[in-house]
Amino acid sequence: DAGVIQSPRHEVTEMGQEVTLRCKPISGHNSLFWYRQTMMRGLELLIYFNNNVPIDDSGMPEDRFSAKMPNASFSTLKIQPSEPRDSAVYFCASSVHTDTQYFGPGTRLTVL
Amino acid sequence: LAKTTQPISMDSYEGQEVNITCSHNNIATNDYITWYQQFPSQGPRFIIQGYKTKVTNEVASLFIPADRKSSTLSLPRVSLSDTAVYYCLVGDINFNKFYFGSGTKLNVKP
Numbered sequence: 001d002a003g004v005i006q007s008p009r010h011e012v013t014e015m016g017q018e019v020t021l022r023c024k025p026i027s028g029h030n031s032l033f034w035y036r037q038t039m040m041r042g043l044e045l046l047i048y049f050n051n052n053v054p055i056d057d058s059g060m061p062e063d064r065f066s067a068k069m070p071n072a073s074f075s076t077l078k079i080q081p082s083e084p085r086d087s088a089v090y091f092c093a094s095s096v097h098t099d100t101q102y103f104g105p106g107t108r109l110t111v112l
Numbered sequence: 113l114a115k116t117t118q119p120i121s122m123d124s125y126e127g128q129e130v131n132i133t134c135s136h137n138n139i140a141t142n143d144y145i146t147w148y149q150q151f152p153s154q155g156p157r158f159i160i161q162g163y164k165t166k167v168t169n170e171v172a173s174l175f176i177p178a179d180r181k182s183s184t185l186s187l188p189r190v191s192l193s194d195t196a197v198y199y200c201l202v203g204d205i206n207f208n209k210f211y212f213g214s215g216t217k218l219n220v221k222p
Binding site for chain 2: 004035042043044045091093100101102103104105106
């Protein structure tokens with residue numbers, strides 16, 4: 001299995017632009033998580049889906065952030081408009097229900 | 113969510129046993145304790161999970177006292193490649209929500 005796949009691996013954009021991060025979970029996994037990691041705040045859970053349905057989005061920082069999971073093999077995290085304080089590494093993870101979470105390699109986002 | 117407290121950093125030498133202790137005073141009855149490892153520029157990786165007493169796998173051991181207010185991750189005979197950040201998480205696995213905390217940065221020296 002290829003593991004959790006995230007794209008792009010690096011993204012540099014300018015303030016105000018829309019950013020879309022993509023994630024392909026491990027086949028057969030029914031839970032998907034989006035995390036953000038910064039030096040200041042550490043690793044934060046933004047949202048998680050179970051069977052493509054958002055279960056908990058209390059970690060989403062504000063309305064500029066949105067996440068979708070149109071099917072079991074794909075999810076997106078969108079930031080519109082982006083701001084410099086959104087610069088971070090964004091991780092996607094997947095699991096079989098409540099079992100171990102497997103993390104992707106992350107997307108390093110820089111907003112200028 | 114039960115929050116966790118870990119040492120910010122630890123130093124060790126190759127071949128030594130390393131014990132990292134995590135405090136979780138507000139752990140709930142349904143909470144499990146999970147440890148993850150993160151190398152630079154990579155996502156966290158699961159190490160071990162337990163509920164009480166002792167759990168051992170091919171990588172580490174996890175010791176949990178009877179009151180479950182703390183836990184200790186034990187890494188036997190560490191090598192340079194064990195240099196990483198180690199996170200202690202506490203949460204109800206049925207709700208899939210965990211607090212990662214700041215982790216412990218382990219530095220293994222030759």
